[in-house]
Amino acid sequence: MKTSEIYIGDNDLSIDKAYAFINDNSSGGNCIFIGTARDINKGKMVEKLFFESYEAMAKNEIDKIIKHCFDLYDIKKIGIYHRTGTVNLGDKAVIIAVSSKHRDAAFQACRFAIDKLKENVPIWKKEYLDDGSYWVGSRP
Amino acid sequence: MKTSEIYIGDNDLSIDKAYAFINDNSSGGNCIFIGTARDINKGKMVEKLFFESYEAMAKNEIDKIIKHCFDLYDIKKIGIYHRTGTVNLGDKAVIIAVSSKHRDAAFQACRFAIDKLKENVPIWKKEYLDDGSYWVGSRP
Amino acid sequence: MIIKCFGIAKDITESKDIVINDQHPESVAELRSFLRDSYPSFNKIPEYMVAVNMEYAPDDQLISENDVIAIIPPVSGG
Amino acid sequence: MIIKCFGIAKDITESKDIVINDQHPESVAELRSFLRDSYPSFNKIPEYMVAVNMEYAPDDQLISENDVIAIIPPVSGG
Helix, strand or coil: CCEEEEEEECCCCCHHHHHHHHCCCCCCEEEEEEEECCCEECCEEEEEEEEEECHHHHHHHHHHHHHHHHHHCCEEEEEEEEECEEEECCCEEEEEEEEECCHHHHHHHHHHHHHHHHHHCCEEEEEEECCEEEECCCCC | CCEEEEEEECCCCCHHHHHHHHCCCCCCEEEEEEEECCCEECCEEEEEEEEEECHHHHHHHHHHHHHHHHHHCCEEEEEEEEECEEEECCCEEEEEEEEECCHHHHHHHHHHHHHHHHHHCCEEEEEEECCEEEECCCCC | CEEEECHHHHHHHCCCEEECCCCCCCEHHHHHHHHHHHCHHHHCCCCCEEEECCEEECCCCECCCCCCEEEECCCCCC | CEEEECHHHHHHHCCCEEECCCCCCCEHHHHHHHHHHHCHHHHCCCCCEEEECCEEECCCCECCCCCCEEEECCCCCC
């Protein structure tokens, strides 16, 4: 059964839960991408991140990405999970988990999904630096 | 610090432990590949797998793969873990975990490492099918 | 007509939702003009998108009272 | 000289290690001949590799009493 799971919210993300969702006896290849809050961006020290989402539309856009993944790649299950609110350094901001019969499809779909998520999904990241906080990509 | 971890043995593999090893405030992209025992291979029902390794040489070969990864890709940490002994359906046979500043390097190094592991590392898989057990790739 | 604001757009309008009571814009292009006129800071940020009923909408798309409109500054999830 | 056997090679020789007491092979090629002669089933499996001191070794590599030799059938990890 081809199934998917989406979560956008303030709770900690769990790799275990994502893996439990995608794990399947008919899959041999599982690829999980975890995006975490990094301490330095473009030479600036980052203190923490804050994510805001347009949740209903973000879910719609993630759903489109998942449909594309199922169309393009021979995968079994895919879970996409994104934190909102404050994310401290080293903490997980996003998890993309994909299972498939063979590893090639799992790697490709996982990569495709994170690339498209960053392009299209209405979620915004604010970086807290020592000289203030800024919405990434929107700095006037 | 660029560090790596290798495990080959009969204990269950833990994605959590692999992630705890690679997680680093200076990394934003983390890619984990998990290879699991699949129920059907080439049309045959698989009951379980058994892995044997030439452990000392396998560690040497994995060490070479890790050195290549650090040479080829801008990654921070890499952990490679392989089960030996009996692996039941759905269970983890191998984990490759990689962290890097940006996701591109993490995906590429993770993919490179599992491809090379399957090519060069002296580990052998026996499939238990309903008509007997066979060493994969060595069937007379 | 209610316009949802996110990220930098919420900072510029100082509001989660802005409400236009009469003579609301009739297309995405008109909405953009309205925003430039009402909040000059929209000229200072990179291009933003507009969503109508949760779909990205081109400038010539018509909008009506009951549409769910949102200002989508450059996204930066992941 | 001790030759370690893994996977199908262990099944063919019915032994984890085979011991050659005298007139041991002096190269990887000679080892292959010895194995073909002693265990004809080696002709029936796909090409195998030989490791000398835990490194894959070409056929012309010389081997001596104290080298750690291993028969490496096609690997299938992962």
